[in-house]
Amino acid sequence: MDKKILIAYFSWSGNTKYIAEKIHSQVGGDMFRIETAVPYPSDYNEAAYGVAKKQHEEGTKPELKDNGNISGYDVIFVGTPAWWYEMAPAVKTFLSENNFEGKTIIPFITHGGGGKYTIAEDMGKMTNAKTLEPLVVYGKGDSNTDTQIKEWLNKLGF
Numbered sequence: 804m805d806k807k808i809l810i811a812y813f814s815w816s817g818n819t820k821y822i823a824e825k826i827h828s829q830v831g832g833d834m835f836r837i838e839t840a841v842p843y844p845s846d847y848n849e850a851a852y853g854v855a856k857k858q859h860e861e862g863t864k865p866e867l868k869d870n871g872n873i874s875g876y877d878v879i880f881v882g883t884p885a886w887w888y889e890m891a892p893a894v895k896t897f898l899s900e901n902n903f904e905g906k907t908i909i910p911f912i913t914h915g916g917g918g919k920y921t922i923a924e925d926m927g928k929m930t931n932a933k934t935l936e937p938l939v940v941y942g943k944g945d946s947n948t949d950t951q952i953k954e955w956l957n958k959l960g961f
């Protein structure tokens with residue numbers, strides 16, 4: 804594939820980063836880690852039930868350390884954990900601070916048992932980008948995950 808690829812992801816406890824790296828090892832391209840200007844607390848309860856829950860309830864798009872620059876890319880893989888039934892707030896900021904016109908988004912989602920929710924559809928709605936079928940992984944995956952990723956990428960034409 805001669806398209807320029809970016810793999811952008813947010814990851815708090817490492818699962819989505821782990822999957823991002825697996826995708827990268829198969830498709831190449833550049834990687835961009837989405838990070839908030841103010842880091843989340845490292846304590847799970849403080850992060851999940853404090854800051855993140857409040858941001859979910861209020862629809863906050865937290866300021867990022869770096870909004871990223873997607874202008875040179877055709878295909879942007881966008882990775883997020885499921886946070887309170889939706890994409891992580893930092894990913895909302897990333898999507899709204901970049902212009903996805905004419906680009907393709909390929910979502911990948913890690914979750915703790917709830918699945919993909921409407922995260923992929925929401926990415927499409929937020930950006931008007933062509934949005935392809937998401938990869939959905941429980942936690943950081945298992946021994947079948949490499950095959951799952953390979954099959955998913957093959958289906959998408961990689």
Ligand SMILES: Cc1cc2nc3c(=O)[nH]c(=O)nc-3n(C[C@H](O)[C@H](O)[C@H](O)COP(=O)(O)O)c2cc1C
Nearest residue numbers: 814815816817818819851884887888913915916917
């Ligand atoms: C703030 C917060 C909210 C979460 N909300 C959900 C949820 O609504 N549904 C779900 O299945 N898992 C939920 N989880 C679990 C994460 O989606 C799961 O552990 C994910 O793989 C974490 O990715 P990460 O390690 O890249 O941060 C939540 C975790 C956190 C910290």
